[in-house]
Amino acid sequence: xxxxxxxxxxxxxxxxxxxAIAAGCRLFAGYPITPSSxxxxxxSKELPAVDGVFIQMEDEIASMAACLGGxxxxxxxxxxxxxPGFSLKQENIGYGIQAEVPCVVINVMRGGPSTGMxxxxxxxxxxxxxxxxxxxxxxxxxxxxSVQEIYQQTIQAFNFSETxxxxxxxxxxxxxxHLIDTVDLPHAKDIETTERKWASGPASDYLPYxxxxxxxxxxxxxxxxxxxxxTGLTHLENGxxxxxxxxxxxxxxxxxxxxxxxxDAIEQYELISCEDxxxxxxxxxxxxxxxxxxINIAREKGIKVGLLRPVTLWPFPEKVFKQLAExxxxxxxxxxxxxxxxxxxxxxxxxxxxxxxxxxxDGESIQPDEILxxxxxxxxx
Amino acid sequence: MSDAVMPLKLxxxxxHKTTGQFEIRDYLRLDLFPHFLCPGCGHGIALRAxxxxxxxxxxxxxxxxxxxxxxxxxxxxxxxxxxTFHTTHGRPxxxxxxxxxxxxxxxxxxxxxDGDCLAIGGNHLIHAARRNLDITCIMLNNEVxxxxxxxxxxxxxxxRFTTTTPMGNQEPGFDACALAKGAGATFVGREVTLQTTAxxxxxxxxxxxxxxxxxxxxxxxxxxxxxxxxxxxSPEMVLxxxxxxxxxxxxxxxxxxxRAGDWETGVLSREDRPEYYAAYRAHCHRVLGK
Numbered sequence: 001x002x003x004x005x006x007x008x009x010x011x012x013x014x015x016x017x018x019x020a021i022a023a024g025c026r027l028f029a030g031y032p033i034t035p036s037s038x039x040x041x042x043x044s045k046e047l048p049a050v051d052g053v054f055i056q057m058e059d060e061i062a063s064m065a066a067c068l069g070g071x072x073x074x075x076x077x078x079x080x081x082x083x084p085g086f087s088l089k090q091e092n093i094g095y096g097i098q099a100e101v102p103c104v105v106i107n108v109m110r111g112g113p114s115t116g117m118x119x120x121x122x123x124x125x126x127x128x129x130x131x132x133x134x135x136x137x138x139x140x141x142x143x144x145x146s147v148q149e150i151y152q153q154t155i156q157a158f159n160f161s162e163t164x165x166x167x168x169x170x171x172x173x174x175x176x177x178h179l180i181d182t183v184d185l186p187h188a189k190d191i192e193t194t195e196r197k198w199a200s201g202p203a204s205d206y207l208p209y210x211x212x213x214x215x216x217x218x219x220x221x222x223x224x225x226x227x228x229x230x231t232g233l234t235h236l237e238n239g240x241x242x243x244x245x246x247x248x249x250x251x252x253x254x255x256x257x258x259x260x261x262x263x264d265a266i267e268q269y270e271l272i273s274c275e276d277x278x279x280x281x282x283x284x285x286x287x288x289x290x291x292x293x294x295i296n297i298a299r300e301k302g303i304k305v306g307l308l309r310p311v312t313l314w315p316f317p318e319k320v321f322k323q324l325a326e327x328x329x330x331x332x333x334x335x336x337x338x339x340x341x342x343x344x345x346x347x348x349x350x351x352x353x354x355x356x357x358x359x360x361x362d363g364e365s366i367q368p369d370e371i372l373x374x375x376x377x378x379x380x381x
Numbered sequence: 382m383s384d385a386v387m388p389l390k391l392x393x394x395x396x397h398k399t400t401g402q403f404e405i406r407d408y409l410r411l412d413l414f415p416h417f418l419c420p421g422c423g424h425g426i427a428l429r430a431x432x433x434x435x436x437x438x439x440x441x442x443x444x445x446x447x448x449x450x451x452x453x454x455x456x457x458x459x460x461x462x463x464x465t466f467h468t469t470h471g472r473p474x475x476x477x478x479x480x481x482x483x484x485x486x487x488x489x490x491x492x493x494x495d496g497d498c499l500a501i502g503g504n505h506l507i508h509a510a511r512r513n514l515d516i517t518c519i520m521l522n523n524e525v526x527x528x529x530x531x532x533x534x535x536x537x538x539x540x541r542f543t544t545t546t547p548m549g550n551q552e553p554g555f556d557a558c559a560l561a562k563g564a565g566a567t568f569v570g571r572e573v574t575l576q577t578t579a580x581x582x583x584x585x586x587x588x589x590x591x592x593x594x595x596x597x598x599x600x601x602x603x604x605x606x607x608x609x610x611x612x613x614x615s616p617e618m619v620l621x622x623x624x625x626x627x628x629x630x631x632x633x634x635x636x637x638x639x640r641a642g643d644w645e646t647g648v649l650s651r652e653d654r655p656e657y658y659a660a661y662r663a664h665c666h667r668v669l670g671k
Contacts, residue, residue, distance in 0.1 A: 027483050048665035053482045053658075058508035062475035065468065065505075069448070069479025072466060073487070077479065095469050222464040222480075222487055225443050229410075229459050231467035240413065240459060 005184035012147045012177040013080075016106055016170070017042035019154030020078050022191050025104070026052035027077040029066035031059055031085060034118040035174040036108040039080040060085035064092035064105070071096075071103045072230060074221045076158055080106035082174075083116060083125060086132065093167050094133030095232040097255070100209070100217065102161035102196055104154070106170045108177040111363050120363030121174035123285055126340035129169050130314045136252060138259035140266060141169045141314040143284040147181035153311065159194035160266065164258060165216055171313060173336065175286040175365050199226055207237040209251070215258040259315060268311040269320060273299060277306030279378045280328035282321070282345055284310050286365050287334045294371035303379040316344050325349050330378040334358040334371055354378075408432040408442065410462050417456060419527075421607075421615025423600030426574040427521050428457050430598075431490070434585035446487045448477040450502060453527040453602075454494035454520075471501030474509045477516050485658050489515070490588065495522045495536040499555050503535075506595075510564035513592040514657040519584065520557055520595065523602040524639070531605030538641045542609050554641075558649050561595035567652040568594035571644060573636050574601070575622045579647070586648065591656045599636055599644065612639050 010018070016039050020028070028047060030040040044054040053070075057063040063079045070077035081089060086107045096103055111117030112124050125132075129141045140160050144153040150172060157168040197218040199206055208228040211217045217237075220226035233241035234248050242248060259266065270288075273295055274280070283291040288309040298305045308324060310317050325331060331353055333342040342357045349355055358374050360366045409432070418425050435445060442463045449458035451470035458465040464487070468476040473491045481489045498506055498520045509516060525543055526532040532545040536557065540549040562569045568590040572580040580598065587594035601607060601618045612618050618639065625637035626646070633647035665671075 027479065029479055049669060053661070055478070055482060057475065057478070058504050061472065062478070062505055062508070065472040065475035066479030066482070068468075069466075069476040069481075070483040071479075073480045073483030075483035077483070091469055092472065220464075222446055222484060223443055227442060227463055227465075229465045229467065231459070232469060233467065 005186045008183050008185055009180060010147055010183045011038060011180045012150045012172065013038035013108065014042050015147045015151040015183055016080070016154050017046060018185065019151040020104070020158070021046050021050060022188065022193075023076065023155040023158035024193050025076045025078045025158060026050065027067070027070035027075045028052070028054050028079065029057050029063040029070065029077065030079050031057055031063045031081070033060070033082045033085045035110055035177050036080045036082045036106060039106055043078075060088035061092065064089040067103045068092060068096055068101045071101050072222070076102070076162070078104040078106065080108070082108050082110050082118070083112045084114070086125060086128065090132040094135065094137065096167040097133065097137045097139065098232050098234070099230050100165035100255075101167065102165050103167050104157045104161055104170065105167055106154070109171065109173045111361070117363045119174065121286060121336065121365055122361060122363070123173055123287065123336035124340070124361065125171060126313065126335065126337065129171050136256065138166065138256050139169065139314050140164065140166060140259065140312065141171050142311060143171050143313045144176065144311070145285050145288045145309060146176065147179055148183050149311075150176065151183055151185065155191060155193065159192070162194045162196040163216070164262065165196065165219065166259065173285050199224065203227070208239045209235060210237040211254055211258070215254060215261055263315050263318070266312055267315060267317040267319070269317040270309040270311060271320070272307040272309070274306030274308065274324055276304050277324065278328060279303065279305040279330045279332065279375055280324050281305060281307045281332045281334060281371070281375070282310070282341065283307065283334040284313060284341070287336060290366050290368045291334055291371055293368035294375060297368070297372055298375045298379070301376075303375060305375050305379070313341075316348075318348060321345070321348055325353055328353060330354045330356070332356060332358055332374060332378065334366055336366060337361050403433050403436045405429055405432055408435065408462055409460055413460055416460060418453065419604040421601070421603035421618070422453070423523065423574040423598075423602075424453055424457060424521055426577055427519070427580065427598045427600055428460065430577050430581040431492075431519060431584055432461070433581045434588060437581070437585055438588055440488050440588075444487055446477075446480055446484070446489045447492060448473045448480065448489065449492040450494070450497035451528070452494040452497050453523070454492050454497060457492050471497050472505065473497070474502060474505040474516070474518060478509060478514055481514055481516055482658060485515075488588065489517070491516060491518045493518060493520050495520065495524060495557070496526045496534045499535040499557055499560070506561065507564035510561050510566035510593050510595065512657045513565065513567055513654050515591055515593070517584075517588045517590075517594045517596065519598060521598045521600045522557065523600040523606065524554075525602050525606040527602045527605055531609060538639065541606075543606070557597045558595065562650045565593075565654075566595040567592035567654050568648070569650045570595075570648045571597040571599065571646045573599040573622055573626060573646060575619055575626070576646070583648065590651075592654060599646070601639070607639075610639070
């Protein structure tokens with residue numbers, strides 16, 4: 001039987017740092033930015049104690065690059081930022097995707113565009129997290145909704161990144177990042193951590209991008225004799241560039257399929273009161289918490305409403321959503337932006353379903369009564 | 382005919398490794414040849430000098446990591462039989478910083494160019510120099526963006542023609558060595574490709590140096606720079622380089638070819654300062670009482 005977890009009062013960003021340490025992160029490269037700076041601050045304190053390395057780089061781009069370098073050296077690496085910094089990191093996130101470098105990027109969302117509102121919460125990076133870097137690419141984005149979940153999802157992010165050899169984004173809003181809550185920290189032996197698949201066998205036969213049956217190639221560790229080449233250029237199984245159309249199609253498809261074919265293992269979500277829901281609410285992060293409250297009140301009033309909370313924002317939990325949407329007359333999407341996730345919802349809904357958004361982008365979180373009044377409007381139609 | 386007089390094709394591995402003797406083929410990924418560099422490009426000579434230095438330092442290829450950025454210089458890492466990383470434009474030093482911090486046991490060498498290192502990557506250069514992490518940065522300066530077709534770079538000499546200075550360059554260029562030194566690099570040197578042995582010795586000293594070392598290689602681009610400026614083809618450019626190198630009494634030299642001003646070569650500065658990683662780790666252990 002597990003020991004009783006350690007109970008602590010923690011801020012969301014602090015929980016993120018502790019989750020990273022628990023996941024085995026031993027290198028953090030960052031740059032100060034509101035509202036994520038507490039992650040770097042806590043990492044600078046925690047890492048030396050576990051013989052890890054903290055470095056404050058000269059800018060956001062360098063932080064992402066150092067994170068990639070650390071991971072290619074065989075050490076689990078992380079960086080953390082907010083909107084403007086997330087924009088700057090995009091090119092190197094793309095490199096991480098193309099060269100298949102496991103790493104974790106935390107993006108604590110604030111109001112935007114541009115400098116926007118540094119200390120105000122927002123959920124405006126839904127599409128940037130999906131499509132921020134150029135070209136066709138897969139990505140995994142996790143959206144915790146509580147301080148406890150920030151801790152767990154940061155560990156999950158490392159596990160996914162190591163398993164699938166891909167940068168994983170943990171996306172949460174300033175409200176959750178700065179929320180102080182009680183968190184149960186499990187003991188180390190109760191934490192499940194994943195290590196990447198290392199290359200083994202003779203170096204002469206080894207191709208660094210030759211995937212196993214699961215679509216994921218084992219990684220070479222510098223010093224182990226494989227002496228491979230890593231590039232952001234589109235490359236063959238041997239790691240060297242190609243522009244031959246058939247080869248490009250093959251290797252890029254494998255990159256995309258690597259995530260697509262593992263959707264069932266990756267997609268995570270929470271369903272609340274969905275069994276008989278005629279009105280389906282979709283919300284994540286802090287907005288999901290307001291939504292839950294609104295649903296409880298609406299249910300007391302006899303309105304059949306349920307909540308789908310995607311924990312994996314990308315890939316979006318399509319299968320479960322489609323099942324729920326078949327039954328729903330109305331789908332409401334609550335998000336702290338002018339309408340981003342709703343685009344994906346509209347794409348997935350059967351024709352004839354009424355889809356509407358509950359949107360707010362004024363730096364305030366969406367309140368339960370604002371959601372409730374919209375649920376009631378749908379219920380009376 | 383004996384092996385001694387029968388020259389090997391570049392792509393042939395020597396039958397027996399001649400111990401002690403530098404054999405470039407031992408350090409190259411020969412199946413990638415022929416290489417993509419233009420005829421007359423100085424980068425190949427720089428690569429040879431680097432591999433020779435690595436050989437003379439007895440560095441195991443498994444323990445060698447070469448990180449490059451984007452541009453002609455960026456493509457060189459692929460030819461080296463080591464752990465090689467062709468990263469994004471301007472970022473090899475930042476990538477190498479993460480790699481070296483994760484793996485202080487590796488010898489980490491950055492190959493970069495004048496555009497990669499001084500324009501888009503300038504911020505990383507000065508901060509790496511300030512930190513003094515044990516990385517060797519080899520900057521190949523050919524005064525031009527070659528890969529993209531010959532645009533003006535931060536080191537293009539005054540009045541030179543490039544595809545983006547059709548009326549002649551009017552921007553002053555960087556003295557990269559002065560910049561690196563000013564930012565705190567603890568080993569700074571410059572050499573021309575013509576003096577291959579001196580270049581190899583300089584690189585060797587740079588790699589052996591504990592801390593951030595910066596070596597500027599005065600390379601030449603015949604195809605999109607030399608031709609556009611009537612500097613001739615490779616032989617003319619190299620001969621002009623030879624004519625324009627002026628030895629000084631202290632063993633250093635001055636290089637002038639194709640360039641405005643004098644460019645001093647050799648070891649330009651050296652400083653003894655704590656290496657970043659060792660200092661970080663020792664300090665943490667001290668504070669934590671480990």
